[in-house]
Amino acid sequence: MAKPILLHSAAELLQRILGEKIPADRQMEGYFRTHRDMGVRDRGFVAETVYGCLRERRWLEHIAGSALLLDVVAAYLLTHGYSARALEETGFRGDARGMVERARTLDKTTLPFAIQANLPDWLAERLRAQFGDAEALALALALNQPAPVDMRVNTLKAKRDEAQARLAQEGFPCEVTPWSPSGLRRRDRAPVFKTHCFKEGLFEVQDEGSQLLALMLEPRRQEMVVDFCAGAGGKTLHIGALMANTGTVYAFDVLAKRLEKLKPRLRRAGLNNVRMVTISHERDARVQRLEGKIDRVLVDAPCSGTGTLRRNPDIKWRDINLAELTDTQQRILAAAAGLLKPGGRLVYATCSLLKEENEDIVEKFLATHPEFHVVPASEILVRRHVPLSMTGDALRLLPHLHQTDGFYAVTLERKQ
Numbered sequence: 001m002a003k004p005i006l007l008h009s010a011a012e013l014l015q016r017i018l019g020e021k022i023p024a025d026r027q028m029e030g031y032f033r034t035h036r037d038m039g040v041r042d043r044g045f046v047a048e049t050v051y052g053c054l055r056e057r058r059w060l061e062h063i064a065g066s067a068l069l070l071d072v073v074a075a076y077l078l079t080h081g082y083s084a085r086a087l088e089e090t091g092f093r094g095d096a097r098g099m100v101e102r103a104r105t106l107d108k109t110t111l112p113f114a115i116q117a118n119l120p121d122w123l124a125e126r127l128r129a130q131f132g133d134a135e136a137l138a139l140a141l142a143l144n145q146p147a148p149v150d151m152r153v154n155t156l157k158a159k160r161d162e163a164q165a166r167l168a169q170e171g172f173p174c175e176v177t178p179w180s181p182s183g184l185r186r187r188d189r190a191p192v193f194k195t196h197c198f199k200e201g202l203f204e205v206q207d208e209g210s211q212l213l214a215l216m217l218e219p220r221r222q223e224m225v226v227d228f229c230a231g232a233g234g235k236t237l238h239i240g241a242l243m244a245n246t247g248t249v250y251a252f253d254v255l256a257k258r259l260e261k262l263k264p265r266l267r268r269a270g271l272n273n274v275r276m277v278t279i280s281h282e283r284d285a286r287v288q289r290l291e292g293k294i295d296r297v298l299v300d301a302p303c304s305g306t307g308t309l310r311r312n313p314d315i316k317w318r319d320i321n322l323a324e325l326t327d328t329q330q331r332i333l334a335a336a337a338g339l340l341k342p343g344g345r346l347v348y349a350t351c352s353l354l355k356e357e358n359e360d361i362v363e364k365f366l367a368t369h370p371e372f373h374v375v376p377a378s379e380i381l382v383r384r385h386v387p388l389s390m391t392g393d394a395l396r397l398l399p400h401l402h403q404t405d406g407f408y409a410v411t412l413e414r415k416q
């Protein structure tokens with residue numbers, strides 16, 4: 001059984017994650033840095049427990065009959081293989097036996113939707129309205145499962161089967177992903193960062209859904225391309241490789257610290273067609289200088305991140321200012337569109353599930369920009385050898401249907 005102290009560590013870490021705006025993975029790193037006495041196994045136990053509690057918080061509160069974080073941790077352990085007796089032996093003084101009994105006798109289907117779905121009310125209601133009860137529940141259950149480790153093979157350095165063989169030689173056999181032509185997948189959380197393959201730049205860790213966004217842009221050799229919200233450059237790297245390290249990819253972001261993280265990744269990937277540009281806002285002079293000169297723009301817009309709950313379950317418990325986000329998205333999209341040459345293409349993408357950040361943004365943009373039209377996603381997917389069919393014009397990826405994070409992407413073309 002876990003050491004008593006670890007229950008308290010998990011509750012303390014949960015409190016920090018829920019109380020501060022810092023993402024869970026960074027909080028955890030910081031916590032373990034200041035608790036160096038904790039061994040690898042203990043850290044693993046705490047991390048798994050904390051992530052489990054974040055995923056299943058509402059249901060655990062229900063079982064615990066309490067929102068106290070120590071009770072939530074106890075309810076998690078009791079519903080994941082630990083006995084009431086084992087918990088009592090750690091000195092836990094709550095009602096462990098009552099929790100076990102409630103978990104055993106409860107008919108989950110009688111619970112309110114948001115509790116079954118382990119979502120905050122605001123998100124549960126939006127997903128129900130958008131998808132209907134049955135699909136929203138299937139979606140929520142998939143969002144509450146841990147994600148696999150997906151990798152994108154760097155085609156500048158290796159073919160997918162070569163990278164797959166090298167990883168297997170290093171003790172990490174992987175399967176190929178169903179949609180992305182350069183994707184590999186491990187179902188466990190293997191430390192693939194430690195492999196020679198990674199250090200030599202044969203792959204990057206990237207969700208399979210995210211790999212499809214650069215494909216939607218269809219960048220070509222020698223073109224001028226802008227990755228408007230490049231962050232640490234997950235998609236910039238992919239775009240650079242699709243252009244076979246030719247032409248120019250401008251990686252814009254308002255946060256220099258994020259762009260900084262791209263530098264070692266570019267070196268590892270063997271890319272030198274990328275220019276990093278820190279901008280102060282979307283109308284920055286460094287942006288305006290390129291107006292009308294660019295072939296393709298990717299807008300991977302800042303968003304609620306609701307499609308990534310498999311990896312970031314803490315997001316759902318944070319306050320999200322949707323009005324502020326959608327305003328920023330609208331402004332970025334308009335500024336980014338101004339960069340395109342006639343005939344140029346823009347992909348507007350988010351990792352949000354919410355229609356307000358996706359369809360609504362594009363609809364408003366098209367209403368005020370008649371010089372743009374949509375290129376149907378299915379046409380592009382066929383050309384890029386992605387065996388996915390979409391009903392509408394956009395690419396819409398959902399974890400319960402595609403086993404990827406949730407993504408939305410639409411390709412807009414400026415008329416000649």
Ligand SMILES: C[S@@+](CC[C@H](N)C(=O)[O-])C[C@H]1O[C@@H](n2cnc3c(N)ncnc32)[C@H](O)[C@@H]1O
Nearest residue numbers: 229230231233234235253254255282300301302
């Ligand atoms: C979804 S993240 C991008 C992730 C990145 N494309 C990747 O693949 O790793 C959105 C990014 O937009 C940036 N951002 C926010 N406001 C911006 C603005 N006005 N102009 C450009 N980038 C902005 C954020 O700093 C953040 O890095």
